[in-house]
Amino acid sequence: MALKIYNSYTRQKEIFETITPGHAGMYVCGPTVSGESHLGHARPYITFDVVYRYLQHLGYKVRYVRNITDAGHFEEEGKEAEDKVGKKALLEKLEPMELVQKYTNLFHWAFKKFNCLEPSIEPTATGHIVEQINMIEKIIEEGYAYVVNGSVYFDVKKYAKNHDYGKLSGRVIDELLSTTRELEGQDEKKDTADFALWKNAAPEHIMRWKSPWGEGFPGWHIECSAMATKYLGPSFDIHGGGMDLLFPHHESEIAQSTICNHRAPVKYWMHNNMITINGKKMGKSYNNVIKLTELFSGSHPLLTQPFHPMTVRFFILQSHYRSPLDFSNEALIASEKAFKRLWEAFETLKKLEPDKSETAKDEELESKVVNWLNELDEFMNDDFSTPKVIANLFELAPIINSLKEGLILPGNISSNTLLLMKEKFAFYLEDILGLQNISEADNAMLQGIMGLLIDIRKEAKAKKDFATSDKIRKQLTEIGISIKDEKDGGMSWTVD
Numbered sequence: 001m002a003l004k005i006y007n008s009y010t011r012q013k014e015i016f017e018t019i020t021p022g023h024a025g026m027y028v029c030g031p032t033v034s035g036e037s038h039l040g041h042a043r044p045y046i047t048f049d050v051v052y053r054y055l056q057h058l059g060y061k062v063r064y065v066r067n068i069t070d071a072g073h074f075e076e077e078g079k080e081a082e083d084k085v086g087k088k089a090l091l092e093k094l095e096p097m098e099l100v101q102k103y104t105n106l107f108h109w110a111f112k113k114f115n116c117l118e119p120s121i122e123p124t125a126t127g128h129i130v131e132q133i134n135m136i137e138k139i140i141e142e143g144y145a146y147v148v149n150g151s152v153y154f155d156v157k158k159y160a161k162n163h164d165y166g167k168l169s170g171r172v173i174d175e176l177l178s179t180t181r182e183l184e185g186q187d188e189k190k191d192t193a194d195f196a197l198w199k200n201a202a203p204e205h206i207m208r209w210k211s212p213w214g215e216g217f218p219g220w221h222i223e224c225s226a227m228a229t230k231y232l233g234p235s236f237d238i239h240g241g242g243m244d245l246l247f248p249h250h251e252s253e254i255a256q257s258t259i260c261n262h263r264a265p266v267k268y269w270m271h272n273n274m275i276t277i278n279g280k281k282m283g284k285s286y287n288n289v290i291k292l293t294e295l296f297s298g299s300h301p302l303l304t305q306p307f308h309p310m311t312v313r314f315f316i317l318q319s320h321y322r323s324p325l326d327f328s329n330e331a332l333i334a335s336e337k338a339f340k341r342l343w344e345a346f347e348t349l350k351k352l353e354p355d356k357s358e359t360a361k362d363e364e365l366e367s368k369v370v371n372w373l374n375e376l377d378e379f380m381n382d383d384f385s386t387p388k389v390i391a392n393l394f395e396l397a398p399i400i401n402s403l404k405e406g407l408i409l410p411g412n413i414s415s416n417t418l419l420l421m422k423e424k425f426a427f428y429l430e431d432i433l434g435l436q437n438i439s440e441a442d443n444a445m446l447q448g449i450m451g452l453l454i455d456i457r458k459e460a461k462a463k464k465d466f467a468t469s470d471k472i473r474k475q476l477t478e479i480g481i482s483i484k485d486e487k488d489g490g491m492s493w494t495v496d
Helices: 039-057 082-091 096-113 126-141 156-162 173-179 220-232 245-259 294-298 310-315 329-351 363-381 388-404 415-432 443-462 465-478
Strands: 006-007 012-015 025-028 063-066 144-150 151-155 195-200 215-219 234-242 266-272 274-277 326-327 481-485 491-495
Touching: 025 039, 025 151, 025 220, 039 063, 039 234, 039 266, 039 274, 039 294, 039 415, 082 096, 096 294, 096 443, 126 144, 126 151, 126 195, 126 220, 126 245, 126 274, 151 245, 156 245, 195 220, 195 245, 195 326, 215 220, 220 245, 220 465, 234 245, 234 329, 245 266, 294 443, 310 329, 310 388, 326 329, 329 388, 329 415, 363 388, 363 415, 388 415, 443 465, 443 481, 443 491, 465 481
Parallel strands: 025 063, 025 234, 234 266, 274 326
Antiparallel strands: 006 012, 144 151, 151 195, 195 215, 481 491
């Protein structure tokens, strides 16, 4: 059975055929490192980690590019638009690249805990300013961008006359032109739907680079187009990201890259659905943004306990990546118990030995087990259906436990089927789903989390941010961990 992928652009499942036989190019929009990674970041990177693993299993040589947005990410197109990194750097009183390094390190730390494979290439936006400027120059030469007061804007209305603008996101160009909010500086544009390729930097703007149009900084969308083109070519196989990026980010990428490279940039667009928290959209206004450090330590008010990264990974993979996923403390507790049961069955399976007696084989049971095992490949080939894979592994768990307890005689299942069950169970659980055993006393994990929280608390105290310092101490105390301030300025901790 050939791999089929749901293409967000055509809104249907399509057989996966790469542009270059035997090779697969995949670009996934990486984090904007202006703050700590949160639960919402976990879903796309775990999703595309599984895609990466499975494509390699199918024999493809995969080049997986996942960028770091360390400049230029701003939501509004106003004249005084400030990118997120620069704004946060001012708030934290850090140099922008100091802030970037801090949160890039935190991002890498968290996703190693999730057992995510490292991408083939992890380019940064600030490391590719030249490529972005070159791309903007080409778009201007083609007549689809214009310069105003040192800023450069993409002409969406002109592009839409000859191209299917809005097909990916389902937006209609006339509606975009009539409903886009009026923002400060919009008078620079020909139309409100036009987006910035380059922004002129105000005098107080920290992050700035020289360009043919004056000192400024790149727009968010052009960064991904430039980096994807550089490392994957003008057309590549898969572009991934969350559904929140459909518009304007990915729609803008298509427009820029199509004009610059004279072809459609991506063959298969893949988008994971969003995570909600207790039925509500995750956002600062709801006070329900759960940082990964809070998730692993249990220090968020919505949590009653710490949750291991493997529990979170398992929870995410229990839902299809295109389905909405509602997070709650109770749902994670249920996933923790379910994952423990599944892993215990796996450990039992590894110890089972083939039967050497003359016990008669149970043909019906044998057929069920073989069918469940064969379906694992079918489910993954059907748009990476990890929940169905997990469901079949759970179907096998009681069979394994019954073999252990003697309720099913070892000879009822052939030695070949038992061997196949061992191979498939290990392969899907560990190699494809990327899950690992959770030790009851996961000391290394706890040590790492506490070291991180102590560093954050020391930094808060140094800045006289006693509210944050006290909050960390209080919430750790509530889950049974005491922090003690030492005379030399150090900190120690104990589990009560």
